[in-house]
Amino acid sequence: xxIRWFYYAAPQTFYALAALLWPWLAALAAALGxxxxxxxxxxxxxxxxxxxxxxxxxxxxxxxxxxxxIYLAMAFWSVLGLTFNTRLSGMxxxxxxxxxxxxxxxxxxxGALWGKPMWGTWWVWDARLTSELILFFLYxxxxxxxxxxxxxxxxxxxxxxxxxxxAINVPIIYFSVKWWNTLHQGAxxxxxxxxxxxxxxxxxxxxxxxxxxxxxxxxVCYRVRSLIVERERHTDxxxxxxxxxxxxA
Amino acid sequence: MNIYFTVVQRDLRLAMxxxxxxxxxxxxxxxxxxxxxxxxxxEPAMLRQIxxxxxxxxxLLATMLGLSRMFEGDFRDGSLENMLLSPHSLGLMVFGKITxxxxxxxxxxxxxxxxxxxxxxxxxxALWMLSLSxxxxxxxxxxxxxxxxxxxxxxxxxxxLISLLVLPLYVPVLVFGAGAVQALExxxxxxxxxxxxxxxxxxxxxxxxxxxxxxxxIALE
Numbered sequence: 001x002x003i004r005w006f007y008y009a010a011p012q013t014f015y016a017l018a019a020l021l022w023p024w025l026a027a028l029a030a031a032l033g034x035x036x037x038x039x040x041x042x043x044x045x046x047x048x049x050x051x052x053x054x055x056x057x058x059x060x061x062x063x064x065x066x067x068x069x070i071y072l073a074m075a076f077w078s079v080l081g082l083t084f085n086t087r088l089s090g091m092x093x094x095x096x097x098x099x100x101x102x103x104x105x106x107x108x109x110x111g112a113l114w115g116k117p118m119w120g121t122w123w124v125w126d127a128r129l130t131s132e133l134i135l136f137f138l139y140x141x142x143x144x145x146x147x148x149x150x151x152x153x154x155x156x157x158x159x160x161x162x163x164x165x166x167a168i169n170v171p172i173i174y175f176s177v178k179w180w181n182t183l184h185q186g187a188x189x190x191x192x193x194x195x196x197x198x199x200x201x202x203x204x205x206x207x208x209x210x211x212x213x214x215x216x217x218x219x220v221c222y223r224v225r226s227l228i229v230e231r232e233r234h235t236d237x238x239x240x241x242x243x244x245x246x247x248x249a
Numbered sequence: 250m251n252i253y254f255t256v257v258q259r260d261l262r263l264a265m266x267x268x269x270x271x272x273x274x275x276x277x278x279x280x281x282x283x284x285x286x287x288x289x290x291x292e293p294a295m296l297r298q299i300x301x302x303x304x305x306x307x308x309l310l311a312t313m314l315g316l317s318r319m320f321e322g323d324f325r326d327g328s329l330e331n332m333l334l335s336p337h338s339l340g341l342m343v344f345g346k347i348t349x350x351x352x353x354x355x356x357x358x359x360x361x362x363x364x365x366x367x368x369x370x371x372x373x374x375a376l377w378m379l380s381l382s383x384x385x386x387x388x389x390x391x392x393x394x395x396x397x398x399x400x401x402x403x404x405x406x407x408x409x410l411i412s413l414l415v416l417p418l419y420v421p422v423l424v425f426g427a428g429a430v431q432a433l434e435x436x437x438x439x440x441x442x443x444x445x446x447x448x449x450x451x452x453x454x455x456x457x458x459x460x461x462x463x464x465x466x467i468a469l470e
Contacts, residue, residue, distance in 0.1 A: 137417035157467040158400045
């Protein structure tokens with residue numbers, strides 16, 4: 001059976017798919033989030049060295065993962081958009097950017113809250129913190145550029161290029177832990193060796209990460225629907241939508 | 250390759266017709282470097298420590314001033330459109346424009362920085378290292394900045410937008426450029442920093458004209 005890869009690349013079909021998906025994803029995000037927080041705050045034992053203060057890890061680490069992953073997803077959609085010239089790719093990138101910026105900000109903020117009791121300082125100029133901050137700036141730059149260009153097509157393509165250029169930064173963030181041996185502790189979870197944390201803590205963190213995944217997918221579906229309606233408002237199918245008809249363009 | 254030298258020559262000649270614009274960014278560099286001792290205080294020990302960083306930040310801002318001029322004039326009088334339509338490689342022409350920008354905005358900084366470094370009481374070795382790091386770093390600034398300049402071409406609020414886009418991407422150059430001088434001063438040796446600067450320069454030289462042409466095509470389509 002031939003898979004029709006591009007079936008959902010059409011805004012019209014994706015609009016319907018997103019409408020179907022986002023409530024389920026949102027519910028999933030809430031359920032996973034509650035389970036993750038319950039494990040993190042109620043079940044997981046206190047850390048031997050860090051006491052109760054370590055519990056912010058259940059938010060901090062997944063949030064940092066998401067902030068990097070979303071930038072990669074933006075770069076992925078940008079490459080697709082520039083090569084196949086699809087309309088939806090630009091909208092996906094645009095829809096991802098605010099969420100990515102939010103996660104980057106949260107990563108810095110929760111990191112500061114964690115750093116104060118553990119290192120005794122809100123902020124250190126170490127490579128990982130600094131590159132996370134740069135990542136946050138990259139998100140802001142992307143949003144500033146796309147919102148400054150009125151022509152939607154040009155804004156999408158220009159944004160795609162800057163997203164790809166900035167994506168070089170994401171691996172630097174990840175490998176900076178190895179390159180610079182500074183105050184920041186090494187990665188807590190590794191695929192190659194057994195994790196340095198209790199099984200229960202790992203579960204809590206993974207559940208939170210999955211919850212943030214579901215949240216991101218839900219909010220992106222939701223936002224893309226708005227973008228689609230806004231950009232395709234001249235088309236007949238949008239005008240025929242029950243939620244649109246009656247509203248003046 | 251001919252077209253490359255033609256573009257470089259043309260841009261340099263155009264800049265020489267309006268010398269003030271080129272000199273402005275150089276003066277800006279000098280003024281910024283002078284402000285810091287006035288704000289922080291004249292203690293030589295302190296100045297020695299902040300000198301490399303201050304001069305590097307000044308260089309970063311000074312090269313950025315010239316960025317918006319890189320394509321703006323050609324965009325307005327239509328010659329940029331002709332470049333895009335011409336049968337010659339756009340990448341080579343863009344590379345020519347980047348080179349011209351570096352010669353006009355980067356090279357004066359490389360030459361001036363050691364002189365300003367004297368104000369910061371830097372040692373002779375540190376002054377040489379400062380020049381070397383700027384020599385390797387400023388072409389990267391021109392290369393990366395050109396992409397930002399191409400993308401913000403004709404966009405409202407372009408000047409500030411360039412700095413938002415480009416400054417975060419400048420950070421690694423700044424870290425290793427200023428770091429090279431500091432590493433030398435602290436006795437660690439600057440070889441690693443210089444190697445990394447060089448490692449950033451080569452891919453920048455290779456990829457930037459290509460990305461920049463893509464940016465110009467998007468801006469002018």
